[in-house]
Each structure stands twice: as structure tokens, then as C-alpha cells.
Amino acid sequence: MEPSIVQGEKLDIWQQRFPLLNKIMATEEVLWINPKNKSYDEAMKKIHITEEEVMEAEARLYRFAPYLAKVFPETIKSKGIIESPLVEISNMKKYMEKSCNINITDKLLLKCDDQLPIAGSIKARGGIYEVLKHAEALATESKLLTKQDDYSILASERYKVFFSDYSIAVGSTGNLGLSIGIISAKIGFKVTVHMSADAKQWKKDLLRSKGVKVVEYTSDYSKAVEEGRKQSEKDLKTHFIDDENSKNLFLGYAVAAYRLKKQLEEMKIKVDENHPLYVYLPCGVGGGPGGVAFGLKLLYRDDVHCYFAEPTHSPCMLIGMMTGLHNKISVQDFGIDNITEADGLAVGRASGFVGKTLEELLSGVFTVEDDKLYILLKKLVDLENIHLEPSALAGMQGPVVLAKNHRIEDFHNKNATHIVWATGGSLVPEEVMKNYYEKGAYLLQKRVTDR
Structure with missing residues (x-):
């Protein structure tokens, strides 16, 4: 049932003011071009987060690298640095061009955050960073650690006992909870993850196997965050990681841009006025894509164009x-149900902190129907042997959406590079991934038959 009043105004007033709302409310796929998008120099006048803060976050992650290499064997090869590959997906590009009758100029790349060690998703960036920052603050305040120490000492029993006196809590649809739960339990913190109804069972099971307390809710993400925040306020020794408002999460994600820059340079890919970069980021509450987009803007300024991708039911x-x-x-204010198979993106109310920060930096947002996520998932397995979870495929539709929209300046520049950010998938159990693939195969066959 459609609402009649939204934020004190009649629904038809909203629809007149924002005509795109009609399609959004009908859960149709849309592309919104941000009319407030400004030049980097203009937009940054209103933003109070600095490049120095991102550099501090990068330095902190380097300090913790010896510790991570010691306690997570999968990071030994990278010497404790949590990073993912950047790969070209030329077969997928050809498929999308042919099936959608478009031309994607130059390279299509996949940033494989699904392969990030420890947590297997983009949340290994911000989530793990904020826990490490909190651990460092506690240990240094108690004179147990200095910045000059080899942080691998934190793996000793002495520190585990110290951290066990403190707690970490977070509200999550799944992947943020995984990253925070895994790293917090490893350090020694007591940790509670408040999970929304959208969270997949295997994620809850994995957390519990690590000694994490999982509290389940029958309502959506916002309720899980609200309850987690409320309960944490009762205990001074509990640090609540606020996905809706955390600057530390944001900074941890922003570091990704500096790592990406090195990878692009190694691949001899230019990014400048004549070689624009387009980046497509799946978006839930906004922290992960927001932090990455901000970092990219710091580096490439007006030469990078960032687009968020959301499910049609959770825009x-x-x-x-x-x-x-x-x-x-919220989306519910406009009668949209916030029910999607893309669990990490099943968020009804966006982060105000991220939205306001990127208000004049973000190029736009597009939406994708759930069925397409499964079809793209299947094709990516077939053509590139890459396995992602459904929510991680949201950005894959970006080049198609922009190619079909002729209002986009520069998009048809033959020197453009396109990066789809793959946000998660490597920890998905084999049987669950098989079900995802089979659903994609069924939907693809149905689509062919229906034609």
C-alpha cells in the first residue's frame, strides 16, 4: 500500500518534485545522475575529512601487518597487508556488449574484494581497520604498546587477557559482522553481532563457530543497528562500531584507493583528463562504497566518476x-519493502554521514533487479571462473546502464577504464554458491524462453 504522507508532505508533491520517484516506487531499474555533482575543488570546500587522515589509516594498517601475518596464515604471503587483486574480465565484457547491444570502451576490470583475506569481502577493509584502531588505542593508553613496537607481540596471551576485559558490538546484514566478529574474537575481545533478518544463515553459523555472540532480529538492518547501539551504551567497556556514522570505517575503506592506484600503474593504465576512470560500487548503508569513492576522489579528482549500485527494492x-x-x-517511507536477495545491500535508510560527505562528489546511483544479479553471477562463473555472492554483482550492470544513457559526458571516450567493485563471495559455502549458480541458470533460461 502506497503512503499518502511522507515527511509531512503529500506523496504527489514528492512525485512532482522528483519525477524519477514514480519508477523508483514501482521498483523499476533507474539511473539517477547527481545534479549536485561539482568539481573536486568546489566539493572539497564543504568536507572536513583530509588526505592526512587517510594516510594515518594506511600507516596504522602497516603497523598491524606483522600481527596479522602472525595470526592469519593466509596473509603471510602479503606480509600482513589485506589487499585484493585487480583483474581484467574481457570475456565478461564481450558477453555484456553482445547481450545488451552496447559498446564498452577500452578495459573492463574487476576489483576482487571478494578475495580479501580474513573476511572475504570489502568489509575486511573498514571493519578490521576500526577494530585494530580501537585495540591500539586501548593498549597504548594502558602503556602496553608504543608505535615503535613490533605489533606481532599483540598475539601473545598477555594481550589476549587484557583485551578480554573489553567488548566490541556491531549491527550488520552480514559481511560487516563477519569482518568485525572474526578480527575481534582473534584479538581477544568479547564480541556481539546484532544481525538483521536479511543475514544469511551461513554467516551467522560461521560467526558462532569463531566464538562470536550473534543476536538475531526479525526486522531489518536499521533495527539491528539501533538495538546494538542501545545495548552498547549501557557498558562503558563496549565499543559500538556504528556502520551508519563511523568515520573510522570510512577511513579504512578509503585506503583502498591508494592500493588500487599502484595496481593500475603496474598494469600501465593511465588515469587523467584524457583517460577517465569509471568505478561502480555496490551500496548498502554507504560506508564501504563511500570510503572507496572518497579515496579515489582524493587521488584522481575530476578524472574519476563513481557510481553506486543498489537493489531496486533497497534504493x-x-x-x-x-x-x-x-x-x-527511508525506502519504507515510499512504500518500498526493502526485501532483496542482496543481503549486504538490504538497507532501508542510508548513512547521513556518507550521503552528506559525497553529496557533491558522487556522479550518480543506479538500481538493479535481483534476477539480474543471479544471471550475472552465473555468467561470471562460466566466462571468468570467478564466484561472487549476489550483492557483489550489483556494480556489473554499471557499464551497461551508462552506455545506454547518452547524457553521460565522456563515457564513450575510447580511452576510458571501467572498474566493477566485487564486494564479497569467497567465504560463501560451496553448496550455497551452487544454489546461487543454479538459480542464475534457471533465470537465464527462463528469460530466453520468455522472449
């Missing part, structure tokens, strides 16, 4: 940014 960032109300408005 919270699109609605928040389009109306300018950010976290004051």
Missing part, C-alpha cells in the same frame, strides 16, 4: 541523496 542512498534528506528518510 536508500538514491532516495536519500535525491531528496537531500539522507538518513531522515
Whole structure:
């Protein structure tokens, strides 16, 4: 049932003011071009996060590298640095061009955050970073650690006992909870993850196997965060990681841009005025894609164009940014159910902190129907032997959406590079991944038959 009043105004007033709302409310796929998008220099006048803060986050991750290499064997090869490959997906590019009757100029690359060690998703960046920062603060305040120490000492029993006196809590649809739960338990913290109804069972099971307390809710993400925050406020020794408002999460994600720059240079890919970069980022509450986009803007300024991708049933960032109300408005306010198979993106209310920060930096937002996520998942396995979870395929539709929209300046520049950010998948159990693949095969066959 459609609402009649939204934020004190009649629904038809909203629809007149923002005509795209009609399609959004009908859960149709849309592309929203941000009318507030400004030049980097203009936009940064309103932003109070600095490049120095991102550099501090990068330095902190380097300090913790010896510790991570010691306690997570999968990071030994990278010497404790949590990073993912950047690969060209030329077969997928050809398939998309042929099936959608478009031309994707130059290279199509996949940033494989599904392969990030420890947590197997983009959340290994921000989530793990904030826990490490908190651990460092506690240990240094107690005179147990200095920045000059070899941080591998934190793996000793003495430190585990020290950290066991403190707690970490977070609200999550799944992947953030995984990253925070795994690293917090390893360090020695007591940890509670408040999980929304959208969270997959295997994620809850994995967390519990690591000694994490999982509290389940029958409602959505916002309720899990609200309850987690409320319970954490009762205990001074509990640090609540606030996915909706955390600057530390944001900074941890932003570091990714500097790692990506090195990878592009190694691949001899230029990014400048004549070689624009397009980046497509799946978006839930906004912290991960927001931090990455901000880092990219710091580096490439007006030569990078960042687009968020959301499910048609959970377009919270699109609605928040389009109306300018950010976290004051939700998809449910407009009668949209916030029910999607893309569990990591099943968020009804976007982060106001991220929305306001990127208000003049983000190029736009597009939405994708769930069925396409499964079809793209199947094709990526067939053509590139890469296995992602459904939510991680949201960005894959970006080049298609932009190619079909002729208002996009520069998009048809033959020197453009396109990066789809793959946000998760490597920890998905084999049987679950098989079910995803089979659903994609069924939907693809059905689509062919229906034609």
C-alpha cells in the first residue's frame, strides 16, 4: 500500500518534485545522475575529512601487518597487508556488449574484494581497520604498546587477557559482522553481532563457530543497528562500531584507493583528463562504497566518476541523496519493502554521514533487479571462473546502464577504464554458491524462453 504522507508532505508533491520517484516506487531499474555533482575543488570546500587522515589509516594498517601475518596464515604471503587483486574480465565484457547491444570502451576490470583475506569481502577493509584502531588505542593508553613496537607481540596471551576485559558490538546484514566478529574474537575481545533478518544463515553459523555472540532480529538492518547501539551504551567497556556514522570505517575503506592506484600503474593504465576512470560500487548503508569513492576522489579528482549500485527494492542512498534528506528518510517511507536477495545491500535508510560527505562528489546511483544479479553471477562463473555472492554483482550492470544513457559526458571516450567493485563471495559455502549458480541458470533460461 502506497503512503499518502511522507515527511509531512503529500506523496504527489514528492512525485512532482522528483519525477524519477514514480519508477523508483514501482521498483523499476533507474539511473539517477547527481545534479549536485561539482568539481573536486568546489566539493572539497564543504568536507572536513583530509588526505592526512587517510594516510594515518594506511600507516596504522602497516603497523598491524606483522600481527596479522602472525595470526592469519593466509596473509603471510602479503606480509600482513589485506589487499585484493585487480583483474581484467574481457570475456565478461564481450558477453555484456553482445547481450545488451552496447559498446564498452577500452578495459573492463574487476576489483576482487571478494578475495580479501580474513573476511572475504570489502568489509575486511573498514571493519578490521576500526577494530585494530580501537585495540591500539586501548593498549597504548594502558602503556602496553608504543608505535615503535613490533605489533606481532599483540598475539601473545598477555594481550589476549587484557583485551578480554573489553567488548566490541556491531549491527550488520552480514559481511560487516563477519569482518568485525572474526578480527575481534582473534584479538581477544568479547564480541556481539546484532544481525538483521536479511543475514544469511551461513554467516551467522560461521560467526558462532569463531566464538562470536550473534543476536538475531526479525526486522531489518536499521533495527539491528539501533538495538546494538542501545545495548552498547549501557557498558562503558563496549565499543559500538556504528556502520551508519563511523568515520573510522570510512577511513579504512578509503585506503583502498591508494592500493588500487599502484595496481593500475603496474598494469600501465593511465588515469587523467584524457583517460577517465569509471568505478561502480555496490551500496548498502554507504560506508564501504563511500570510503572507496572518497579515496579515489582524493587521488584522481575530476578524472574519476563513481557510481553506486543498489537493489531496486533497497534504493536508500538514491532516495536519500535525491531528496537531500539522507538518513531522515527511508525506502519504507515510499512504500518500498526493502526485501532483496542482496543481503549486504538490504538497507532501508542510508548513512547521513556518507550521503552528506559525497553529496557533491558522487556522479550518480543506479538500481538493479535481483534476477539480474543471479544471471550475472552465473555468467561470471562460466566466462571468468570467478564466484561472487549476489550483492557483489550489483556494480556489473554499471557499464551497461551508462552506455545506454547518452547524457553521460565522456563515457564513450575510447580511452576510458571501467572498474566493477566485487564486494564479497569467497567465504560463501560451496553448496550455497551452487544454489546461487543454479538459480542464475534457471533465470537465464527462463528469460530466453520468455522472449
